Amino acid sequence: xxxxxxxxxxxxxxxxxxxxxxxxxxxxxxxxxxxxxxxxxxxxxxxxxxxxxxxxxxxxxxxxxxxxxxxxxxxxxxxxxxxxxxxxxxxxxxxxxxxxxxxxxxxxxxxxxxxxxxxxxxxxxxxxxxxxxxxxxxxxxxxxxxxxxxxxxxxxxxxxxxxxxxxxxxxxxxxxxxxxxxxxxxxxxxxxxxxxxxxxxxxxxxxxxxxxxxxxxxxxxxxxxxxxxxxxxxxxxxxxxxxxxxxxxxxxxxxxxxxxxxxxxxxxxxxxxxxxxxxxxxxxxxxxxxxxxxx
Numbered sequence: 001x002x003x004x005x006x007x008x009x010x011x012x013x014x015x016x017x018x019x020x021x022x023x024x025x026x027x028x029x030x031x032x033x034x035x036x037x038x039x040x041x042x043x044x045x046x047x048x049x050x051x052x053x054x055x056x057x058x059x060x061x062x063x064x065x066x067x068x069x070x071x072x073x074x075x076x077x078x079x080x081x082x083x084x085x086x087x088x089x090x091x092x093x094x095x096x097x098x099x100x101x102x103x104x105x106x107x108x109x110x111x112x113x114x115x116x117x118x119x120x121x122x123x124x125x126x127x128x129x130x131x132x133x134x135x136x137x138x139x140x141x142x143x144x145x146x147x148x149x150x151x152x153x154x155x156x157x158x159x160x161x162x163x164x165x166x167x168x169x170x171x172x173x174x175x176x177x178x179x180x181x182x183x184x185x186x187x188x189x190x191x192x193x194x195x196x197x198x199x200x201x202x203x204x205x206x207x208x209x210x211x212x213x214x215x216x217x218x219x220x221x222x223x224x225x226x227x228x229x230x231x232x233x234x235x236x237x238x239x240x241x242x243x244x245x246x247x248x249x250x251x252x253x254x255x256x257x258x259x260x261x262x263x264x265x266x267x268x269x270x271x272x273x274x275x276x277x278x279x280x281x282x283x284x285x286x287x288x289x290x291x292x293x294x295x
Contacts, residue, residue, distance in 0.1 A: 008034055008091035011084040015059045022076045023058060026051050027107060028068045030060075031276065033092045033100035037063060039075055040276075055277045056085045065256070068105040089277050097269040101257055102276055102287050106223065117182045118153035127216070130285045131248050132157050135215055136164070138246045138269065138290045144168055144210035148203075150196040150235065151175075151217030155183025161213075162188065171209070173202055196222075197231050199238065208240050214247045218255055219287065228255055229263075236263050239293045247289040257289070265291035 012034070028041035039058040042051040058077030068075060080088065092100050118124055135157060145168055149158045152172030162170045171190040174180050180193040192202040196217060212235050218228045232255060239245065245265060247255065257267045269290035278284040 004087075004091045004094050005034075007087045011087040012036060012059065015078050015080055015084055018078045020076050021058075021079050022074055023079075024072060024074045025057075026071055028057075028073055028075060028105065030063065030065060030068060030103040030105070031056070031092065031100065032103070033095060033273075037061065038080075038088065039063070039068075039077060044072075054080075054085065056080050056088045065103050065105040070105075070107060073105075092276060093273055095273045097272060097288075098267065099270075100273045100276065101270040103256055104219070104287065106225070116176075117178050118176070119156050119182065120154075124156075126283050127153075128156070130283060131215060132160060134272070134285050134288055135213060135246055135248060136160060138288060139211065139213075139244075142211060142244050144244070146207070146209050147171065147211045147213065148173070148199075148209045148235075148238070149213045149215065150199065150231070151214060151221060152179070152183060152191070153215075154179045155186045155188050155191065157213070157215055158183065158188055159186045171203070171207075173199055197227055197234075199231070199234055203238065208238055209243060210240055211244045211246070212239055214245070216248060218247055229259060232259070232263050236265065236293060241293055241295045243293045245289070245291045245293070247291075248285065248287065255289070260289060260291050264294050266294055267291050 024044045026042040028039050031038045031040050037060050038056045039060055040055055041057060042053050043057050044051045057080060059080060060077035063075060147161060147168055147170050149172045152158050152174050155172060158170050158172050172183055172188060173192045173196050175195050177193055180191050183191045194202045218231060222228045257270055260267050267289060269288060271287050272285060275284040275286045
């Protein structure tokens with residue numbers, strides 16, 4: 001019986017033999033796996049006058065996230081049949097967490113800052129149920145004495161980390177004064193109010209960290225790619241050699257594994273393959289980067 005990889009290679013061969021087509025969709029993501037780039041998204045069906053979600057719609061080459069930005073982008077690639085889509089989904093779902101990557105293009109260009117306590121916002125439930133547990137799992141087994149949560153919200157994640165690692169010194173930055181107050185009310189003492197892009201000004205002079213967490217900041221609240229890259233580079237400078245960075249995504253992805261590598265990080269995990277094809281109507285964490293700073 002042929003294994004998943006053999007079937008995957010056969011499917012890719014069939015797809016490459018097809019003539020290219022152009023598709024328009026309400027939204028598209030880019031999935032990189034098995035040495036190939038695929039388009040996932042809600043494809044518009046002109047005959048039906050509506051869209052339908054395809055886990056794998058096209059095999060593409062030379063397409064980057066910026067080519068898919070906004071709503072209703074158009075992309076050209078080789079079409080994937082329903083039968084080959086099933087083969088590819090089965091193969092990618094079986095991969096390890098460093099063998100596939102989900103890249104979500106920028107769709108919402110307005111700042112995503114909620115003024116008010118984050119733990120009183122509607123979307124907090126998503127973080128509590130899906131994102132925080134994944135971050136804690138990523139940190140499990142990583143030794144750290146000093147950790148920074150950049151974009152710490154109302155301190156809920158930091159409180160959990162401090163509870164698990166009572167000897168660790170936990171620091172947090174948030175631009176929202178209500179969140180800063182809430183985090184301090186939790187007994188977290190190293191909380192700084194301001195934009196994470198100014199962390200060198202906000203943090204104690206010379207302070208370095210064994211671990212830095214970006215839980216939704218770089219790939220959600222920050223809506224400019226260059227700013228995300230600048231924050232990443234500054235944070236790497238605050239990281240000890242061999243220190244770790246955790247980045248979770250919720251919506252747009254400004255940073256890719258290639259960006260992280262260029263910043264001097266070794267990428268250990270990229271995503272949760274088993275969640276890449278979950279129903280988008282119910283939230284599941286798909287993107288999680290775990291990186292280690294090169295010595």
